[in-house]
Amino acid sequence: MIAAFQYGREIGKETTMGQYPKLQMYIDGQWCVGSEGRSQDVIDPATEQVIGQLPHASKADLDRALEAAERGFQVWKNKTALERSPIIRRIADLLRQRASDIAFIMSTEQGKVFSEALEEIEKGAEHFEWMAEEGKRAYGRIIPARSNGIRQVVMVEPVGPVAAFTPWNFPAASPIRKLSTALGAGCSIIIKASEETPASCMEVVRACVDAGVPAGVINLVFGVPSEISEYLIRSPIIRKVTFTGSVPVGKKLAELAAQEMKTCTMELGGHSPVLVFDDVDCTKVVNLVAKGKFRNAGQVCVSPTRFFVHESIHQRFASEFAAVASGIKVGSGLDKTSQMGPLANPRRLEAMEKLTADVRMRGGKVAAGGERIGNRGLFWRPTVFVDAPDEADVMRTEPFGPIASIVSFASFEEAIARANSVKYGLASYLFTRSAKTAARVSEALQVGMLAINNLSVSPPEAPIGGVKDSGYGREGGAEGLMQFMNVKYISEGHLD
Numbered sequence: 001m002i003a004a005f006q007y008g009r010e011i012g013k014e015t016t017m018g019q020y021p022k023l024q025m026y027i028d029g030q031w032c033v034g035s036e037g038r039s040q041d042v043i044d045p046a047t048e049q050v051i052g053q054l055p056h057a058s059k060a061d062l063d064r065a066l067e068a069a070e071r072g073f074q075v076w077k078n079k080t081a082l083e084r085s086p087i088i089r090r091i092a093d094l095l096r097q098r099a100s101d102i103a104f105i106m107s108t109e110q111g112k113v114f115s116e117a118l119e120e121i122e123k124g125a126e127h128f129e130w131m132a133e134e135g136k137r138a139y140g141r142i143i144p145a146r147s148n149g150i151r152q153v154v155m156v157e158p159v160g161p162v163a164a165f166t167p168w169n170f171p172a173a174s175p176i177r178k179l180s181t182a183l184g185a186g187c188s189i190i191i192k193a194s195e196e197t198p199a200s201c202m203e204v205v206r207a208c209v210d211a212g213v214p215a216g217v218i219n220l221v222f223g224v225p226s227e228i229s230e231y232l233i234r235s236p237i238i239r240k241v242t243f244t245g246s247v248p249v250g251k252k253l254a255e256l257a258a259q260e261m262k263t264c265t266m267e268l269g270g271h272s273p274v275l276v277f278d279d280v281d282c283t284k285v286v287n288l289v290a291k292g293k294f295r296n297a298g299q300v301c302v303s304p305t306r307f308f309v310h311e312s313i314h315q316r317f318a319s320e321f322a323a324v325a326s327g328i329k330v331g332s333g334l335d336k337t338s339q340m341g342p343l344a345n346p347r348r349l350e351a352m353e354k355l356t357a358d359v360r361m362r363g364g365k366v367a368a369g370g371e372r373i374g375n376r377g378l379f380w381r382p383t384v385f386v387d388a389p390d391e392a393d394v395m396r397t398e399p400f401g402p403i404a405s406i407v408s409f410a411s412f413e414e415a416i417a418r419a420n421s422v423k424y425g426l427a428s429y430l431f432t433r434s435a436k437t438a439a440r441v442s443e444a445l446q447v448g449m450l451a452i453n454n455l456s457v458s459p460p461e462a463p464i465g466g467v468k469d470s471g472y473g474r475e476g477g478a479e480g481l482m483q484f485m486n487v488k489y490i491s492e493g494h495l496d
């Protein structure tokens with residue numbers, strides 16, 4: 001790891017110490033800063049102090065990255081899946097070895113608690129392992145031929161150099177999903193990581209480089225997002241666009257990609273409904289979902305957000321949930337006693353303030369939280385709204401923060417209609433003991449993912465993604481690998 005300066009905080013008794021690295025891009029096998037010398041500050045959300053200088057890529061830097069990705073693609077696709085696999089597996093080994101260093105960096109630049117950052121790296125290692133193996137199973141098909149002497153073959157091949165854009169909420173996991181899939185499929189990739197949380201992705205790229213990924217196959221750039229995405233997507237070298245982020249930006253990038261006829265994977269926002277029926281153990285469900293709700297301070301696209309609870313248990317559910325939320329210890333992610341860190345950037349703090357003011361104005365109840373903690377560091381109290389009307393902003397717009405909104409329903413039909421009433425369709429959750437209810441809800445919800453009586457929707461082997469405004473395409477699983485491949489049909493005969 002490149003050591004720039006010693007960085008640590010002394011909040012609480014047990015504080016994790018480490019180093020925040022010097023920020024660099026990685027282009028054509030070289031670590032570098034931008035050729036025009038432009039840069040911006042990177043902030044620690046727990047202290048609001050500047051912790052690093054992010055170099056910006058110039059057009060000349062992007063051209064170098066594009067040329068490198070074109071060459072890197074030839075190198076990587078000409079290796080067999082069996083040759084690629086051990087290199088990809090080595091990345092997983094290196095990530096595990098470096099997990100606590102990278103977790104320190106992530107917690108510092110993004111705010112999440114150290115244990116969650118550690119888990120993100122450890123789970124990320126599994127993604128590389130999974131794609132290292134799945135690349136070997138990129139099977140085609142032989143179709144029974146129409147006549148003797150003909151072979152009808154369907155083969156899959158890597159789509160080409162990929163442009164990837166990743167957000168700040170999972171600064172390692174989101175890049176890892178895109179990098180592991182590109183490597184598994186035989187593609188090269190240019191990744192623009194979030195300008196607010198760049199070092200986590202930089203360390204993941206470093207693990208890829210140290211594991212032996214050849215020069216040009218992975219290129220990492222930073223800078224003004226709209227400039228970089230427009231330049232890369234318009235380049236004829238790029239054959240695939242993959243983006244994780246907000247719906248409006250996703251739509252812009254999809255439009256750009258459509259003009260160039262490039263395939264996209266769009267993993268956009270969500271506003272996950274949680275349906276809780278009256279046949280469950282209320283306390284058990286509250287304890288499970290409240291923990292999931294406040295993970296990463298709720299800045300998760302699959303975060304449970306709209307809780308529809310059967311009217312017979314709604315009051316009890318809401319008061320138990322509010323008690324759990326009020327008991328969560330909020331503090332620096334590096335303080336080992338913290339259970340929730342700060343919000344990642346000032347935009348989230350402002351959004352929480354607006355949602356809270358709106359719900360109050362519309363007559364909803366704030367049963368826990370609803371305010372900032374102190375005035376230094378972007379800390380927000382875990383918040384629970386009860387009985388927000390359906391027109392309230394919190395019921396229509398993704399909160400992307402530590403806010404749970406709990407409302408009641410009377411019938412199955414009502415719960416489904418309200419759950420489906422928003423423009424999003426990413427993740428959803430159901431709690432019931434009834435197999436019949438589970439089957440009916442599975443069919444009726446307009447979503448890409450449903451977890452029944454648990455909260456797990458994104459292991460490496462499963463396809464994640466959405467419907468409606470939440471995007472299209474899938475990441476993870478066999479489906480995710482196929483998004484980075486083209487299908488080619490070959491009809492093979494003989495002249496003799």
Ligand code: NAD
Nearest residue numbers: 165166167168194225226229245246249267268269301400
């Ligand atoms: P935003 O849309 O401005 O930025 C989201 C991410 O997209 C950032 O990492 C940014 O670098 C990138 N981005 C922005 N403009 C871009 C462009 N033209 N080209 C390429 N990348 C671009 O929003 P924000 O304020 O950072 O986050 C707010 C909303 O974004 C949240 O409410 C949430 O809905 C959504 N979001 C979703 C995810 C997800 O996992 N799906 C992650 C982060 C943010």
